[in-house]
Amino acid sequence: MNEILDGLNEAQRKAVMHVDGPLLTLAGPGTGKTRVVTHRIAYMLDQGVSPYSILALTFTNKAAKEMKQRVARIVGENPIWMGTFHGYCARFLRYYGNMIGLKDNYTIFDVDDSKKALEEAITLSGVSLSHLKYADIARGIANLKNRAITPEMLSEAPRGALEMAVRKVYPAYQKFLLNNNAVDFDDLLMHTATILRSNEDLRADLDSKHTYVLVDEYQDTNLAQYLIVRGLSIQHPNINVTGDPDQSIYGWRGADIANILNFERDYPGLAVVRLQENYRSTPQILSVADQLISCNIHRKAKMLIPTCIDGSKVKLCTYASAKDEAEHIADQIAKHIIEQTAKPKDFAILYRTNAHSRLFEQSLMRRRITYQLIGGFRFYQRQEIRDLIAYLRLVNNPEDDVSFKRVVNLPPRGLGDKTLQGVTELARSRDISMLVALRAAIDHGMLSKKAQAGAREFLNIYEKLVDLSGQSIVAMLNHLLEATNYIEYLAGKKSEAPDESVKENVGELLADAQDKDTLLGEGGGLQQFLEEISLASDTDNIKDDNRVTLMTLHSAKGLEFDHVYVVAVEQDVLPHARSKNDPAQLEEERRLFFVGITRARRHLQISNASSRGFGNSRMGCPSQFLMELPRAEMSMIDYTRANPRDLSWGDHDTSQDSDSGDWDVNQDVSYEEDFEQEQENPSPKKKTGNSGKRHIEPEFSKDDFDQHDQYCQEP
Structure with a gap:
């Protein structure tokens, strides 16, 4: 018991010792949220709660892995299910997907x-x-x-x-x-919510099984996730959600901040604990963060109380160009490394979209500073990996026509577009898979001699892989590489020797497969291996080795670094141009900036450039958010002048009475047309005057759980 509670502050201890009944833990950045969640699980086990009755859900594999490791260090290995929402739903559909027509080997x-x-x-x-x-x-x-x-x-x-x-x-x-027999990423959540909503007996059984539900980062849940959590906590409302409305930054992909803002309405009489003591950042950094986020209306009032010693002022720098910005920041990082006052892994450069990374990559490379780019080209997106995985997916799910089309003529074996079109039409006309249609085409002599030879070659490889699936994933991959001469095929395609990076990537895939074979034994890991690949995220690729980290503000959520550079803080960049006419989206952009600021432990620099362009150079102006920052904690340096000088704003507490001077945010500029269309850019939404109110009211009880007509109001 002492080990569980020792070292916790009063608020943390209160949250940890709350076992039964609903609990809302409002946890600001750096307040020990993960520690509270893991120690609470340990405390529940110590109080006699069965580990089989606990369900802990979070958003990233990295967070889930960290939770498991921390709990294991306190109470040892245990059978608690801790994982991501999508991981839980993927497992759920393996068991109950037949209720909507899915087989358990779905892709x-x-x-x-x-x-x-x-x-x-x-x-x-x-x-x-x-x-x-x-x-x-x-x-x-x-x-x-x-x-x-x-x-x-x-x-x-x-x-x-x-x-x-x-x-x-x-x-x-x-x-x-x-x-x-496939789902997309969003289906995992939607199908699970649909099955729970339409099958009361199953919902009640799972409610009784998961009598204690913990949800991390609750502010990032969408309506489908809300329905899942709500459905599992009706008879047994021992639910603890942990989150921070000030860090809700995924509205563009359906996250609804109202879920956490209205949690008290859903569970009357709940306990609320606010974690406000920050163990990460200096008082100067927290002052900047607090004043910025206080400009938002739709939030749960709280403040960040510093526990760290005083640090340096937050730097606010203006550069003549985006290139100057990248060069100067790279110089600063190099200076720290040369003087041995910091290591590359202590630095992070954060930006609004991936389009900003190129100049920083070039500047770091010129100085031979190692870095990792998060959110770039992921390992499992590489051609050679996707090709090999497609073969495995077809073995696991013979109805996967998308994988079939990718590999049936890979490497080329005489099955041209005309042949594949004929197989496609045959499959559609008979409502069968393309794999079955190919076999039928062979049996009925529907293929040319050349195509038939190629089809038989493919089927021989496929059937051998099916046989090997009872042994190991490594055996399947080794046979596939040998039977297809795949690496040699890629080399010939490029008219050069086999690419070493291709060999290295294939080697890494084989190593991953070997790990899975070792963990689960012969013939037991293919489906789980493919599932883990499908659910992998950008943050899973973050290495602990000694590299500078370049990433978007969205990807930085949950991380921390000694030195943080938040760059390109300009109007129409941050906040994004699409948010200018929508108060709810503008608040989310401010929350995104808040997340970036609070990643910093010791040193924070915020910067903008007078000109920046993606193909076309544009004149820019500083972000309107910079006008909301406290002058007393800022050191403003203008690098556009021949002799850069500190233009600190003085020792005022607020910026309301400031002279905007150079900070004119009303200039007629826009970067929007230059931006890459990226998934993490917010999509246009209808203007709403209140981000704390959802258009759809998903409130329900056990009696009306299946009444869902209200969800159709706004397609």
């Missing part, structure tokens, strides 16, 4: 495969893209899924061409996925 499509499936659905539904964008249709469907709205629940007449297209494509897309 989880990644972004690229989902795109191929959606393009197919657009074609099949007869929707023209002449006046519509693929991305808009994809976003529309994702928004519906994040709100747990199935095609059958759409009732209102569509408003406009885009809604009409979404309503046509959405059912076709879901049918295509089901025919392939």
Whole structure:
């Protein structure tokens, strides 16, 4: 017991010792949130709670792994299920997916495969893209899924061409996925919520099984996740959600800040604990963060109380150009490394979108400073890895036509477009998979001699892989590489010797497979191996080795560094141009800036450039958020002058009476057309005056759990 409670402050101890009944833990950045969650689990076990009755959910594999390790250090290994929402839902659907037509060997499509499936659905539904964008249709469907709205629940007449297209494509897309025995990432949540909502006996059984539910980062939940959590905590409302409304930054992908703001409404009589003592950052950094976020209206009032000693002032720097910004920051990092006052791993450069990374990469490379780029080209997105995994996925799920199309003629074996089109049409006409259709085409002599030889070659490789699946993943991969001469094929395709990086990547895949084989034994790991690959995220790739970290503000969530540079803090960049006319989105952009600031432990620099461009150089102006920062904690340095000098703002407590001077945020500039269309850029939304109120009210009790007509109000 002493080991569990020792070293906790009063608020942390109160949260840890709360066992029964609902609990809302409001945890600001650096307040020991993860420690509280893990010590609370240990305390519950010490009080006699069965580990089999505890369900702990979070958002990243990295966070889940850290939680497991911390709990194990306190109480030893245990059977508690701790993992991500998507991981829990993936397992749930292995058991209960048959209720919506899924088999337990279903495939989880990644972004690229989902795109191929959606393009197919657009074609099949007869929707023209002449006046519509693929991305808009994809976003529309994702928004519906994040709100747990199935095609059958759409009732209102569509408003406009885009809604009409979404309503046509959405059912076709879901049918295509089901025919392939597949789901996309959003389906994992939507299908789980749908099954719980429509099967009261199952919901009640799981409610009784998971009598204690813990949810981390609750401010990032969307409506589908809300429904899952709510459905598992009706009879046994021993639910603890931990989060911080000030760090809700995923509204663009369906997260609803109202879930945490209204938690007290959902569970009357709950206990609320505020964790406010910050053990991460200096008082100067916290002062900047607190004053910035206090400008938001829709939040739970709290403050960050520093426990660290005083540090240096937060630097606010202006550069003549984006290149100057990158060069100067790289020089600062190099100076620290040369003087041995810091290591590369102590530094992070944070930006709004990945489009900003290039100049910093170049500047660091010129100085031979090692770095890692988070959110770039992921390991499992590489061609050689995707090709090999597609073979394995087809073995696991023979109905996966997307994987079939990728590998049936890879390497080329005489199966051209005409042959594949014929197989596709045969599969559609008979409502069978393309793998079955290929066999039928061979049996009925429907292929040319050349195509038939290629088809038989492919099927021989495939059937051998099926046989080897009972042994090990490594055996499958080794046979695949040997039977296809895959690495040599890639080398020939490039007219050069085999690429060493390709060999290294394949070697890394084999090592991962060996680890899984060792963990689960022969023939037991293929499905889990493929599932883990599908659920891998950018932050899983963060290495603990000695490198500077370059990443977006979104990816930085949950991390901390001694030295942090938040760059490109300019109007129409941060806040993003799309948020300027939407108060709710503007507040989310401010929260994003707050997250970036609070990643810093000792030193923080915020910077902007007078000119920046992605293809075209543009004049820029500082972000409006800079006007909201406290002058007393800032050291403002203008590097656009021949002799850079400190233009500190003085010792005022607030910025309300400041002379904006050079900080004119009303200049007519826009970067929007230069931005890459990235998934983490917020999508345009209808203007709402209150981000704390959701358009859809998912409040329900055990008696009305299956009443979901209200969820169809706003497609």
